Amino acid sequence: MQRTATLLGAAVTLTLASVFAFAQPAADAGAPAPTASAAVASASAASSAATAVPPTSSVAPSTSAPAPPAPAPTASAPAVDGPTYAVRLRDLESRVDELKEQIRRSHTRLAILSDTIMSGGVAGSRSEIQLVNEMSGAFRLIKALFIVDGAVQYNTGDESGAMADKKEIAIFNGAINPGDHTISVVLNFQGHGFGLFTYLRGYKFEVKSSHSFTALEGKNVLITAVAHEKGGVTTPLEQRPSIEWREKVSALTPAQVGKGTTPPQLGAQK
Secondary structure, eight states: OHHHHHHHHHHHHHHHHHHHHHTOOGGGTTSOOOOHHHHHHHHHHHHHHHHOOOOOOOOOOOOOOOOOOOOOOOOOOOOOOHHHHHHHHHHHHHHHHHHHHHHHHHHHHHHHHHHHHHHTSOOOOEEEEEEEEOOOTTEEEEEEEEEETTEEEEEEEOSSSHHHHOSEEEEEEEEBOSEEEEEEEEEEEEEOOOGGGGGGGGOEEEEEEEEEEEEOTTEEEEEEEEEEEOSOTTSOGGGOEEEEEEEEEEEOOTTTTTOOOBSSOBOOOO
């Protein structure tokens, strides 16, 4: 194919040379006509130019490995703000307190079971609950509410003054299941005064309190809620009513063992 292209190029060159020679004007008639050898030389030069192959630049193939894909961004954990941290901390503290209470109750049950096994029998347990009123004449008791293990055991109201005249009021006296129990109390007082202190009659006061205790097998526990005035003469009247709890544990007497309850038996074992 290369040789054919060379021959074609030479033929084209000769043809152009012939045309050029015959196309010269008459004024140039005196000039010598190009010879055949000159035409051949021109054709050879054209042929050499046509066959010249430009140098090719060699490009070395790339040997570098393709870059690995960039790792996908991972979502970072959201930051915890102050209020959220405080709420979680309080929740954790509450759970720890509940766990401690469960452990304490388990120890109590274990102690009760151990005492029962060592005694060789079941004697049961009893409880006495009473209210002692040590308030001054400026406060007249008009209502008392006692709730034991979620059940109302005493709920009496009297504004005639008969309740205020009693210094001790029996709330409960009977058998109780061994274990933990809770007492909640609400007392209402009416202000009472004479002469310059008649303004006290327009005042009403309410005091609330709770107490937890453990009933042991073969024991009698006496719980006393004492209504008294705290502070002194400079203490505001509304801050004086208060309840103090007293507890006394003693062994059951033979007369108490197996004795019925009045009122009905309190709470289930926890």
